Amino acid sequence: MNTWNAYRRLLQLLPEPPTDVGTITATSSDGCTVTLLSGEQAQVRGRGSIGDPVYIRDGVIQGPAPVLQTVEIEV
DSSP states (O other): OOOOOHHHHHHHHSOOOOEEEEEEEEEETTEEEEEETTSOEEEEBSOOOTTOEEEEETTEEEEEOOOOOOOOOOO
16 A cells, blocks of 8 residues: 655655754844854754854754855956
């Protein structure tokens, strides 16, 4: 018997939310304000200290990001 879940199949076709990198610029009781590499600010859920680089996915802090130099290349 071949069974499959149509909803699960649909989820496999949809792209996952992108992962962004940013720096925590402010904290509050319900989350943090993070400045992304593009300069935009985002309110996210999660905890961290001001100045910490973090990975963000779908409005939630996923974990710490490495401290690396940023290089911009024009094409």
